[in-house]
Amino acid sequence: MRNRRAGLAKVVACTAVLAAVTAACGSGGSGGASDGKVELTVATFNEFGYEDLFKEYESANPNVKITHRKTGQGNPHHQNLFTKLGAGSGLADIEAVEEGYLSQVMAKSGQFNDLKEIGPSDVRADRWLQWKTDAVTTKDGKLIGYGTDIGPLAMCYRKDLFEAAGLPSDPEGVKALFATWDAYFEAGDKYVKATNKPWFDSAAQIFNPMHNQAKTGYFDRDDKLVIETNDDKKIWSQVTGAVARGQSAKLVAWSPEWQNGFKQSAFATKTCPSWMLGVIEGNAGPELKGKWAVTAAFPGGGGNWGGSYLTVPKQSKNAKEAAKLAAWLTAPEQQIKAFVAKGTFPSQTQALISPELLNKTNDYFGGEKVGLLFAEQANKVSGAQYKGPKDGEIQDNVIAPALQAVEQGKSADEGWQQVVEGAKKAAK
Template identity: 65%
Template sequence: MQTRVLAGAISLTAMVGLTACGGDDSGGVGADGKIELTIGTFTEFGYEDLLKEYEQLNPDIRITHHKTGQGGPYHQQFFTKLAANSGLEDVVAIEEAHIPKVLDKPQLFHDLGEVGPSDVTPDRWLDWKIETATAKDGTWIGYGTDIGPLAMCYRKDLFEAAGLPSDPEAVKALFETWESYFAAGDQYVEATGKPWFDSASQVFNAMQNQLETGYFNEQDQLMMESNTAIRDNWKQVTAAVERGQSAKLVAFGPEWNSGFKQSAFATKTCPSWMLGIIEEQAGPEHAGHWAVTDAFPGGGGNWGGSFLAVPKQSQHPEEAAKLAAWLTAPEQQIKAFQHTGNFPSQVDALDSPELLGTTNEYFGGVNIGELYVAQANKVAEAQYKGPGDGEIQENATSPALQAVEQGKSPEEGWQQAVDTATRIAG
């Protein structure tokens, strides 16, 4: 699941040489003889009912769920506990932007190919999902939970008021390319005097995830300045900001949340997990106002998704791996999707008639299962993300784009982003 990422950089270099001993509070055996497992997640994974179901299916297991409201604080605590070699849960969720930092220290995690159920094999997942969670030494660190295939959400009623087409098929021409998207934004701003999108960083991050090479190459060299496509995306987004297209909201903050209810913007880059957020924040009064289309500038991409891993701190690694395997099985992935919008990453789930037939009444009865499966199939491979990728997004580009939204020039903002990214990359 995609969320706000790490708020403060936690160095993992101090972990080299740490022994893989169990943590004091990662679970044990209760007085009643039950094996006690803990699991740590952030935002909404849709696991509350599933964990109760697992306990019913496995009466010798008792599960404690530690859930953090946002991904930033969660990952900050996670890396602190990982560095201290103490305090982590038996099963930990790791968001895709932070998995590269974990892959750099495979000795601190169990290889799921060794401790996991023998019938749970990599071919259950999309190839690129498996590659994202496999360390360079071959250690399989994470079972894939969801993915974030990209579509575009928009307000039908606001489009109609601005004289723009509003039907999901008719709007596809507006969202064919980033050039056409920003051109439509100019039309909307001229007609209404109101913003077109929520946040420059939300648009930029979607564009960034479409690039063949991102912030790092596979040799973990920073590509911020040498990859001209990053700078080109920056120029497009900041130019749109200067033309009044951004609502200048900080994603996942209070004003951003209330912006959905207050009709503060007309379009939203929309990975599948965003649907639940929109419905929750916009509220019932906007049911049917929001729509989603499978058109996305540049053809689509993936933004978000997480993994479940078993740290060496766990006192019950095989039982923990069994729980993680069950939670990420096709049946449970579909249940989580129906509850939160987190889109499945297992091949059998993507082929399931139950998933393909899933509709969403809040978004006008659209078949979201079929729509997002089509978007997922457009992703050939995941972009390589080096250590520090998530920190650059959170601590370099997003603050710099916010600075541009508050009046700093695009050139000054770019230099701020480059300087911060360089410090993070070390």
């Protein structure tokens, strides 16, 4: 899923800006700076919390100069990444990749360095949660990215709306409602009956995490489309059935209407990765402080939505120095600093037991110890689902529009046929 934690292609050209940060127009990564220093470019998007870390690294490594290329949103950053991969030049020494685009990057893994070969010898795979590393490991065992943040899933809900519907409202009491997807939809039926109001924001926001929990995704490991034989038809029936029973507010995620829906109490529950807490607070506003709550439960066990990696493209002229910097940025100590700076939830096992993380509370959500809560949720993720090269395209351009069509009146069967036809076309 595309990471929208911060709120939510340009053709390669020889420009003055590019010339300032590369050895020559048309070269891959950066070369040596004019003062003899090794110059490394790092391209990120949204907020990684690296600004102070870059200064710290330069201070400890006076032979290195870091140039940061920061894009406000993830989509243009990745469009630029794929354009420059195709052109064969212009990429930064370190390119951040968000998990929603990872399947496309893995399809081009030959253009990225194997960090097992060029990275520091003391960086071991068990630095990270296993599923985080597995997702960026190629079929032949190459590691093309170091994990940065993650988005472990919990459930957020409106305590006052639950109370008004006669449902349990304290974080422990609601766990039974979120134990399984069947329990979740059953509670939704009770809520709709009691209030005549929607239970969740949109069908796509429910379908996607359900799909990602399945053993097999849209493609098998041979990159064969399996959407007609995996669990997606069952998941489709569950979600569209809930839509038919009035559980969806039918709001398109990230739209102005969806944003206003938090403030207007348009729905009572929200699938809630760690970064969603800030989104809820920003959209719901101060008047709903203490009415939103988060609980250490998620239907079906655990899940992840969001998070990124640092990769070193083969275009880099200083690949080993770049890998050294990427390894340092993703060390547990630095990831805690990034978490404190920007709230990016770490994927490193040692960071997940840090007192600074575990003692982190959130006043908006009733003083809940959110660091501990989401650390527990991160450890519930059972594994990394394999993503085929067109996985993101099917999710964003096939599944989501078909679910929206069902929310607007198309039958579930017609919507599923739209999914199958669209997936086959995308997979060609």
